[in-house]
Amino acid sequence: MRRLRVLPSTVLQNIRVESLNLDRNKLKNVTGISKLCNLKKLILSKNELLEFPEEIKSLVHLEKLELNQNQIWIIPEGVFPCLPKLRHLRLNNNRLDALPKDLAACNSSLQYLNLSNNLFRAIPSTVLELRRLQEFYVQNNLLRQLPVGLFKERPLRTFKVNGNPLREPPSEVCAGGIQQIISYFNQLQTCQAEEDRRVKTMFLGASLAGKSTICKSLKQRRAVPVSEEERTVGIEISEFHIGDFTFLFWDFAGQLEYYMTHHVFITPQALVILVINFHQYQLNPDIFKELVGFWINNLFMRVPNSVVLPVGTHIDCCNGKEVEEKKRDIMTKIQAMLEERKTNLAHLVANLEDSEESEFYMDQWDRLKEMENSTLTILNLMPVNCTDYQDIKKLETTILEHVKNEEIFPNIIQMLPPVYKKVEAAIVDIAQSEDTPEHGMMDLSILLSELSRRDHLAKLDRELLQDILRYLHRIGLILWYEEIKQLEGTVFLRPAFLITMFKTLIRYGLVQQLENISVDILVGEHATIRDQASWVWMFKSKAMLCQAAMRALLKHQLYSESMKDIFEEMVGHKSQKGKLFILLQHFEICLEVRNMEELNPGAREFVPGKPWEGLLDCGAAHYLFPTYLNRSEEVSEMWGGDHPEDLQVRTYFSPEIPEGFFQRLMVKACSFYSAHWVAKVTCLLICSGKPLLIKENNQKAYSYIELRCRKPGKITEFQLAWDFIMAIISIIQKLSEDWPGLHMSVKAPCRTNGCPAEFVWPDVDGKSTVTKEEIKTCGLCGHLFQTELLLPKVPNEREMPQPPARSSAPHYYVTSYGTTTFGPSSINVNRQSILDN
Numbered sequence: 001m002r003r004l005r006v007l008p009s010t011v012l013q014n015i016r017v018e019s020l021n022l023d024r025n026k027l028k029n030v031t032g033i034s035k036l037c038n039l040k041k042l043i044l045s046k047n048e049l050l051e052f053p054e055e056i057k058s059l060v061h062l063e064k065l066e067l068n069q070n071q072i073w074i075i076p077e078g079v080f081p082c083l084p085k086l087r088h089l090r091l092n093n094n095r096l097d098a099l100p101k102d103l104a105a106c107n108s109s110l111q112y113l114n115l116s117n118n119l120f121r122a123i124p125s126t127v128l129e130l131r132r133l134q135e136f137y138v139q140n141n142l143l144r145q146l147p148v149g150l151f152k153e154r155p156l157r158t159f160k161v162n163g164n165p166l167r168e169p170p171s172e173v174c175a176g177g178i179q180q181i182i183s184y185f186n187q188l189q190t191c192q193a194e195e196d197r198r199v200k201t202m203f204l205g206a207s208l209a210g211k212s213t214i215c216k217s218l219k220q221r222r223a224v225p226v227s228e229e230e231r232t233v234g235i236e237i238s239e240f241h242i243g244d245f246t247f248l249f250w251d252f253a254g255q256l257e258y259y260m261t262h263h264v265f266i267t268p269q270a271l272v273i274l275v276i277n278f279h280q281y282q283l284n285p286d287i288f289k290e291l292v293g294f295w296i297n298n299l300f301m302r303v304p305n306s307v308v309l310p311v312g313t314h315i316d317c318c319n320g321k322e323v324e325e326k327k328r329d330i331m332t333k334i335q336a337m338l339e340e341r342k343t344n345l346a347h348l349v350a351n352l353e354d355s356e357e358s359e360f361y362m363d364q365w366d367r368l369k370e371m372e373n374s375t376l377t378i379l380n381l382m383p384v385n386c387t388d389y390q391d392i393k394k395l396e397t398t399i400l401e402h403v404k405n406e407e408i409f410p411n412i413i414q415m416l417p418p419v420y421k422k423v424e425a426a427i428v429d430i431a432q433s434e435d436t437p438e439h440g441m442m443d444l445s446i447l448l449s450e451l452s453r454r455d456h457l458a459k460l461d462r463e464l465l466q467d468i469l470r471y472l473h474r475i476g477l478i479l480w481y482e483e484i485k486q487l488e489g490t491v492f493l494r495p496a497f498l499i500t501m502f503k504t505l506i507r508y509g510l511v512q513q514l515e516n517i518s519v520d521i522l523v524g525e526h527a528t529i530r531d532q533a534s535w536v537w538m539f540k541s542k543a544m545l546c547q548a549a550m551r552a553l554l555k556h557q558l559y560s561e562s563m564k565d566i567f568e569e570m571v572g573h574k575s576q577k578g579k580l581f582i583l584l585q586h587f588e589i590c591l592e593v594r595n596m597e598e599l600n601p602g603a604r605e606f607v608p609g610k611p612w613e614g615l616l617d618c619g620a621a622h623y624l625f626p627t628y629l630n631r632s633e634e635v636s637e638m639w640g641g642d643h644p645e646d647l648q649v650r651t652y653f654s655p656e657i658p659e660g661f662f663q664r665l666m667v668k669a670c671s672f673y674s675a676h677w678v679a680k681v682t683c684l685l686i687c688s689g690k691p692l693l694i695k696e697n698n699q700k701a702y703s704y705i706e707l708r709c710r711k712p713g714k715i716t717e718f719q720l721a722w723d724f725i726m727a728i729i730s731i732i733q734k735l736s737e738d739w740p741g742l743h744m745s746v747k748a749p750c751r752t753n754g755c756p757a758e759f760v761w762p763d764v765d766g767k768s769t770v771t772k773e774e775i776k777t778c779g780l781c782g783h784l785f786q787t788e789l790l791l792p793k794v795p796n797e798r799e800m801p802q803p804p805a806r807s808s809a810p811h812y813y814v815t816s817y818g819t820t821t822f823g824p825s826s827i828n829v830n831r832q833s834i835l836d837n
């Protein structure tokens with residue numbers, strides 16, 4: 001990390017050295033390295049090597065070699081036979097598309113090989129000879145096929161292959177891990193793979209754009225008028241064939257209320273049709289942002305590698321010139337967004353590289369580099385008049401041309417063992433059979449025995465059937481949430497049903513739905529009209545629904561003959577939670593609140609470092625839906641206003657905070673800290689009597705979530721304060737993993753009043769101590785601060801240093817907080833100690 005361009009002679013003189021780390025320099029070659037013939041470990045990661053350094057062949061004792069993040073494109077023959085002890089080889093993030101054949105010479109030593117982020121189109125045959133290989137990484141290459149031999153006769157423990165256009169086995173099989181891949185290949189031992197051409201197509205776009213109209217017209221092969229009353233609620237799924245391709249259409253409702261669940265259903269490897277109403281579209285940035293930019297940003301964040309076909313509707317309401325102008329405007333602005341994203345990422349990378357302590361930002365650097373490698377493919381915008389079937393036909397032809405284009409969709413054709421297709425057909429058959437209720441919910445064991453009762457599937461073992469079910473879950477044909485304990489035994493043969501259930505609670509106009517519940521249903525639920533009024537009041541003012549209200553609501557919307565038998569199971573009752581709520585909670589859409597008092601004095605608190613105990617079972621459950629919250633005053637009041645001395649941290653998001661992110665954060669955080677207040681864009685948590693405020697600020701190019709704690713009065717209290725903040729930051733980090741194209745960085749604003757500088761936090765992976773420095777200096781105002789005021793550091797009580805006196809030392813205001821009562825404990829905050837020199 002010294003920005004070296006050549007190897008310093010002092011390094012080369014010490015020939016006894018066994019380990020040399022030259023990570024993150026600017027080396028273009030390592031001339032002279034052969035002198036260090038005792039080296040066992042050589043790290044040359046993140047340099048500027050274009051050529052593989054041939055001198056390495058003299059390092060015959062080498063056991064570990066890391067050449068990742070260079071620009072090497074070829075490795076010559078003749079090196080590896082000289083390295084008989086090589087165990088660990090990192091070549092990721094280069095430009096390699098082949099390996100020398102003689103790598104096989106390391107077959108009895110090499111255990112770790114990383115080839116990810118290169119340009120391999122196939123697994124090099126020499127890898128198959130590495131009999132000792134235990135860990136193998138090939139993510140983000142151009143692989144289409146995996147050789148069966150890779151999974152035979154070697155102790156392979158870790159194999160990562162995501163980010164490849166795989167056909168054989170399909171990515172959805174590989175996602176199941178080595179065992180599932182082996183089971184896939186076992187099936188192919190006795191029969192040929194069959195082609196499967198299926199395209200998940202997602203229709204996205206603002207409300208009333210024409211998504212359902214296009215979907216329905218394509219399906220029914222005529223121009224289908226859709227009335228406003230038929231607007232999409234939640235998501236609608238349908239299947240449709242064009243040519244020999246099967247399309248699974250996912251029609252997403254355009255209203256804001258539904259965005260909350262988008263992360264659950266917007267999945268990678270799909271064709272996205274972004275529908276824009278040209279009649280509504282105007283050549284101004286706000287309208288662009290609303291009708292187009294918002295969706296492009298969402299796709300950047302959630303599925304950064306997808307293919308987007310923009311479609312402009314309602315062109316019959318515009319003249320020809322207008323259509324051309326709007327089309328050009330949209331395409332130019334989208335291109336500008338792609339460019340802006342590229343520059344932003346490059347800028348963020350450069351900032352990290354230029355920082356003085358770049359070694360502390362490795363994880364952030366890696367993640368940014370990965371983001372730089374993936375981008376949306378935007379196809380040419382297609383204007384259509386949905387009332388004219390000729391236009392719909394043209395759209396159909398265009399879609400077909402695109403999906404057939406291997407450059408755009410390299411893995412649209414997947415190779416499957418015939419048994420996969422057979423099981424799928426049997427499941428479709430079971431789902432459609434008269435004996436299966438409309439909801440299509442089935443016990444796993446019943447389904448498995450149903451399947452094995454079919455002649456041609458009778459011999460399949462349970463493990464294989466489950467593997468195939470996992471595959472069908474990943475492609476979205478069925479839903480089987482194995483990872484949720486209470487649902488592992490249930491398969492949803494009709495995903496649309498589950499979505500219908502979601503839609504009953506996550507929808508626009510929920511208040512009217514509550515108001516419209518009939519007296520009959522109320523009586524059936526032992527409720528009165530007064531109860532109903534209080535449900536409405538509760539929902540309007542607190543965004544909460546009690547169990548009884550939810551039961552009545554679902555009955556009101558769903559009750560049909562076929563639902564009767566599963567109603568209890570889905571909705572649950574006082575003592576048992578229904579499946580629907582388990583799912584809503586799993587996807588962090590609502591929060592179970594057990595006590596309606598403002599604060600629950602009996603609540604057990606989460607204390608960092610101690611095992612977390614669940615909520616006390618006190619009273620009937622209420623469910624809070626943070627998306628529906630509309631006020632913030634209560635939380636602000638409880639918090640009592642910001643103070644300049646608060647410990648303050650911001651997590652910035654680029655390009656922006658995804659819709660629903662903050663609400664999910666609240667649900668997650670509040671399920672850890674039982675004493676909490678939640679409002680629209682802010683939330684207050686209490687841990688050991690100390691408050692922590694979380695606030696969202698989602699402005700263009702300036703989106704962050706702010707965390708604030710009162711400055712600890714005593715040195716010993718810093719530990720708790722930082723643990724608390726770190727717990728929330730790790731929740732934010734964990735959540736952001738659902739958006740692979742979202743960049744997040746943590747900063748602490750300078751503590752000088754009015755100074756806009758910020759201290760960027762190093763990687764927070766919990767492994768390394770963040771910093772050892774006692775004092776931090778602001779690069780802008782020059783003021784010095786004790787590190788624990790900016791970063792998770794606990795001051796040493798005995799040796800607490802004083803910042804050296806300076807003429808421009810910071811000036812702190814003296815404030816008195818007085819006594820504030822926060823729930824179970826009251827905090828008496830006296831005058832803060834002042835760091836003024």
Ligand SMILES: Nc1nc2c(ncn2[C@@H]2O[C@H](COP(=O)(O)OP(=O)(O)OP(=O)(O)O)[C@@H](O)[C@H]2O)c(=O)[nH]1
Pocket residue numbers: 205206207208209210211212213214224225226227228230231232233252253254255275313314315316317384385386387
């Ligand atoms: N004149 C005209 N009307 C259209 C066109 N496309 C859609 N419409 C009408 O516009 C209205 C809205 O269309 P939908 O297909 O329901 O829009 P959507 O995007 O699915 O809307 P949400 O369900 O709210 O998400 C319907 O009344 C359609 O008949 C078009 O190209 N020209």
